Amino acid sequence: METFDPAELPELLKLYYRRLFPYAQYYRWLNYGGGDGSRERMTKNYFQHREFSFTLKDDIYIRYQSFNNQSDLEKEMQKMNPYKIDIGAVYSHRPNQHNTVKLGAFQAQEKELVFDIDMTDYDDVRRCCSSADICSKCWTLMTMAIRIIDRALKEDFGFKHRLWVYSGRRGVHCWVCDESVRKLSSAVRSGIVEYLSLVKDNTKNDKCGPWLEWEIMLQYCFPRLDINVSKGINHLLKSPFSVHPKTGRISVPIDVQKVDQFDPFTVPTISSVCRELDTISTNEGKERNEAESDIKHRTRDYKKTSLAPYIKVFEQFLENLDKSRKGELLKKSDLQKDF
Amino acid sequence: MQFSGGNRRRLRLGGDQRNACYPHSLQFYLEPPSENISLIEFESLAIDRVKLLKTVENLGVSHVKGTEQYQSKLEAEIRRLKFSFRENVENEYERRRRDHISHFILRLAYCQSEDLRRWFIQQEMDLLRFRFSILPKDKIQSFLKDSHLHFEAISDEERSLREHEIIASSTSSSASKSELELESVYKIPFADALDLFRGRKVYLEDGFAYVPLKDIVAIVLNEFRAKLSKALALTARSLPAVQSDERLQPLLNHLSHSYTGQDYSTQGNAGKISLDQIDSLSTKSFPPCMRQLHKALRENHHLRHGGRMQYGLFLKGIGLTLEQALQFWKQEFIRGKMDPDKFDKGYSYNIRHSFGKEGKRTDYTPFSCMKIILTNPPGQGDYHGCPFRHSDPELLKQKLQSYKISPDGISQILDLVKGTHYQVACQKYFEMTHNVDDCGFSLSHPNQFFFESQRILTGSKDIRKESIQPEAPQPKPSVQKNKDASSALASLNSSLEVDMEGLEDYFNE
Numbered sequence: 084m085e086t087f088d089p090a091e092l093p094e095l096l097k098l099y100y101r102r103l104f105p106y107a108q109y110y111r112w113l114n115y116g117g118g119d120g121s122r123e124r125m126t127k128n129y130f131q132h133r134e135f136s137f138t139l140k141d142d143i144y145i146r147y148q149s150f151n152n153q154s155d156l157e158k159e160m161q162k163m164n165p166y167k168i169d170i171g172a173v174y175s176h177r178p179n180q181h182n183t184v185k186l187g188a189f190q191a192q193e194k195e196l197v198f199d200i201d202m203t204d205y206d207d208v209r210r211c212c213s214s215a216d217i218c219s220k221c222w223t224l225m226t227m228a229i230r231i232i233d234r235a236l237k238e239d240f241g242f243k244h245r246l247w248v249y250s251g252r253r254g255v256h257c258w259v260c261d262e263s264v265r266k267l268s269s270a271v272r273s274g275i276v277e278y279l280s281l282v283k284d285n286t287k288n289d290k291c292g293p294w295l296e297w298e299i300m301l302q303y304c305f306p307r308l309d310i311n312v313s314k315g316i317n318h319l320l321k322s323p324f325s326v327h328p329k330t331g332r333i334s335v336p337i338d339v340q341k342v343d344q345f346d347p348f349t350v351p352t353i354s355s356v357c358r359e360l361d362t363i364s365t366n367e368g369k370e371r372n373e374a375e376s377d378i379k380h381r382t383r384d385y386k387k388t389s390l391a392p393y394i395k396v397f398e399q400f401l402e403n404l405d406k407s408r409k410g411e412l413l414k415k416s417d418l419q420k421d422f
Numbered sequence: 423m424q425f426s427g428g429n430r431r432r433l434r435l436g437g438d439q440r441n442a443c444y445p446h447s448l449q450f451y452l453e454p455p456s457e458n459i460s461l462i463e464f465e466s467l468a469i470d471r472v473k474l475l476k477t478v479e480n481l482g483v484s485h486v487k488g489t490e491q492y493q494s495k496l497e498a499e500i501r502r503l504k505f506s507f508r509e510n511v512e513n514e515y516e517r518r519r520r521d522h523i524s525h526f527i528l529r530l531a532y533c534q535s536e537d538l539r540r541w542f543i544q545q546e547m548d549l550l551r552f553r554f555s556i557l558p559k560d561k562i563q564s565f566l567k568d569s570h571l572h573f574e575a576i577s578d579e580e581r582s583l584r585e586h587e588i589i590a591s592s593t594s595s596s597a598s599k600s601e602l603e604l605e606s607v608y609k610i611p612f613a614d615a616l617d618l619f620r621g622r623k624v625y626l627e628d629g630f631a632y633v634p635l636k637d638i639v640a641i642v643l644n645e646f647r648a649k650l651s652k653a654l655a656l657t658a659r660s661l662p663a664v665q666s667d668e669r670l671q672p673l674l675n676h677l678s679h680s681y682t683g684q685d686y687s688t689q690g691n692a693g694k695i696s697l698d699q700i701d702s703l704s705t706k707s708f709p710p711c712m713r714q715l716h717k718a719l720r721e722n723h724h725l726r727h728g729g730r731m732q733y734g735l736f737l738k739g740i741g742l743t744l745e746q747a748l749q750f751w752k753q754e755f756i757r758g759k760m761d762p763d764k765f766d767k768g769y770s771y772n773i774r775h776s777f778g779k780e781g782k783r784t785d786y787t788p789f790s791c792m793k794i795i796l797t798n799p800p801g802q803g804d805y806h807g808c809p810f811r812h813s814d815p816e817l818l819k820q821k822l823q824s825y826k827i828s829p830d831g832i833s834q835i836l837d838l839v840k841g842t843h844y845q846v847a848c849q850k851y852f853e854m855t856h857n858v859d860d861c862g863f864s865l866s867h868p869n870q871f872f873f874e875s876q877r878i879l880t881g882s883k884d885i886r887k888e889s890i891q892p893e894a895p896q897p898k899p900s901v902q903k904n905k906d907a908s909s910a911l912a913s914l915n916s917s918l919e920v921d922m923e924g925l926e927d928y929f930n931e
Contacts, residue, residue, distance in 0.1 A: 240612060241629025271613045274620035 087331030110153035134171030134178040147178040169319040191317035202253040228306035251327025335393035444518035448553035471524035475545040531677035591625035707875035718805035723758025739788035739869040810844040
């Protein structure tokens with residue numbers, strides 16, 4: 084794999100945000116079906132009240148970004164060229180107008196339930212690497228964590244829409260997007276993390292006999308979660324399809340069905356996908372009609388890069404969300420005898 | 423509730439309608455009462471419920487909740503005060519009505535501060551827990567339904583499918599696991615069973631918690647607490663409107679802040695203490711709050727206003743005369759290089775005032791524990807307040823060590839403090855310093871501490887408290903006849919004080 088040079092980021096990002104970032108799918112996700120007239124239950128302006136934060140070049144960090152629609156989002160991202168994008172909560176008012184709101188009235192209302200599993204939390208049990216490094220050996224710990232947590236979220240809590248995303252360096256995130264879950268209080272979120280947590284730091288190992296093996300396995304392998312990430316409704320977490328500024332890797336969705344085969348070292352970097360893009364353009368010939376909308380290009384473009392399979396995983400996730408929503412609508416209209 | 427004096431449409435309910443009003447012997451108090459009642463009944467219902475809740479508190483501290491002793495004592499008290507608790511007891515409607523109305527009256531009094539709310543919620547929860555525990559199993563489902571708790575018991579087939587998991591997830595011992603097999607199991611959305619699932623004490627499947635009957639009470643109580651807490655917040659917001667009704671204001675203030683016992687204002691032993699005894703008395707017979715005030719006074723030759731009030735009135739209560747008090751304070755302040763004339767001008771007036779010799783000549787009564795604990799918390803440079811309530815636990819520990827309390831005693835005291843049982847902690851201090859197993863009284867006043875201590879140390883019984891001997895609170899006929907608002911109010915106040923003092927014997931049993 085060709086190396087990634089952070090100094091190239093500004094140029095690479097420009098290309099990425101113009102030709103590769105999957106805005107349509109991204110908007111389809113965060114809009115959660117709003118605006119098709121059928122979702123009165125849902126807060127109007129769900130997308131418009133969502134906070135985003137951008138980290139720009141030279142570590143300039145700006146919060147309370149919000150957008151009117153997909154096209155507004157695209158324009159701003161292309162204009163600002165963020166190094167990092169975080170997603171926050173859906174607020175009571177448009178975040179970019181929060182200063183005009185009466186004190187105390189601007190409140191975070193809903194957000195996906197998120198989990199962050201970081202390899203550094205396993206430092207006391209891995210000897211191959213430490214801190215920011217990972218290798219295929221210790222990545223097994225991560226695979227185990229994903230499987231254990233995903234199973235619990237699905238089977239115990241009944242959560243249906245779970246999006247697992249590679250963070251770009253040493254960990255994974257999980258976004259639980261069920262409608263009822265987005266409304267959960269901070270107390271319940273904390274309770275869920277407590278339920279999922281077993282390993283406490285520095286527990287003395289005084290078990291013996293047949294339990295010792297289990298104890299060791301649990302100590303080493305059981306998922307280690309950061310409660311602070313999950314409990315706050317207003318917590319900001321790195322966005323899927325954001326780029327990791329140090330490794331260049333793109334935060335891509337993980338196919339949980341094939342989690343054992345997921346290899347973080349084969350995740351595309353921004354430089355590699357941009358290079359792929361160049362190769363395609365060259366091969367396709369120079370007759371590119373610049374008047375054609377970028378959108379048309381983009382839908383063809385990413386499909387031909389190594390981003391394609393990951394976007395497919397994302398689309399499957401979106402399909403499931405849509406299906407659920409339709410199911411809910413049918414139920415509701417049945418109840419109202421609204422045929 | 424309508425408090426209109428004029429419009430007196432008394433609701434008369436027929437038999438069936440009455441039962442429909444209160445279908446159960448316990449309730450969530452979701453709807454406020456809508457009758458008219460007299461001020462007399464208003465007052466007596468409130469007092470009775472305060473008595474009940476205080477009993478709940480005392481029993482909860484001196485007995486393990488749920489044991490036979492606890493239950494039978496609590497039941498006796500509820501029965502005596504004519505509140506509801508069980509089905510099929512005589513006069514059920516009247517008991518439930520009293521329960522309903524009195525709860526809502528106390529909301530008005532106890533919504534006013536964090537401490538009061540916490541206390542009220544705690545006792546009401548314990549009361550509900552008791553009543554729920556004696557509810558017959560077949561009545562539980564309908565009670566849950568009427569309280570708008572949508573908990574469904576699952577069918578036998580559903581239960582047997584999951585029997586293994588449910589038992590494995592429950593926290594009971596193997597002995598009671600067999601009982602578990604016979605109990606109903608309720609299917610509850612997981613978010614409503616937070617305290618159970620966060621500690622992995624319940625079986626979760628597909629977003630539902632399968633809660634056995636014995637654990638459902640925890641969820642019911644949680645719901646109750648959440649609802650009551652919200653309701654109190656709302657009540658507090660409407661309180662100004664209620665308080666502006668001058669018929670109610672004195673009662674509500676009395677209820678939450680009143681000392682419900684003896685006031686130790688005149689001991690009948692005035693002059694029996696000499697000034698040179700005070701130092702030794704402070705270590706032997708003073709409660710820690712006064713012991714620390716005395717020490718601070720001796721060390722700094724000064725006390726701020728809060729300390730002077732609390733300590734000064736206490737001294738009056740133990741028998742210091744006005745002349746002695748003046749001499750005592752002046753001597754000490756002069757040691758602090760205060761000018762004698764300045765003392766005469768600035769401080770002696772206040773001392774005489776507190777003895778009722780100046781101004782409107784009220785003979786101020788020494789502060790009760792409740793008053794010290796709940797009002798006027800000490801700040802930097804203050805030494806008043808209750809050490810168990812207001813001192814940092816570490817500092818309290820050090821203080822107790824310096825008083826030579828045993829480590830075991832100290833840890834018992836600190837545990838009680840952690841559980842906010844400040845007065846019981848002080849009782850424990852009494853027991854440790856006087857070398858008795860049981861102090862034999864329920865502490866509610868610093869002067870009571872002193873009196874009981876002297877009783878043990880001097881073995882004498884002739885220091886009699888000049889107690890007021892009231893009857894049990896009864897509506898006063900004279901007030902009922904009185905239609906005039908302001909004089910009714912005045913008589914209400916005086917009968918109220920007597921009634922309040924009527925609680926004294928009750929708590930000193």
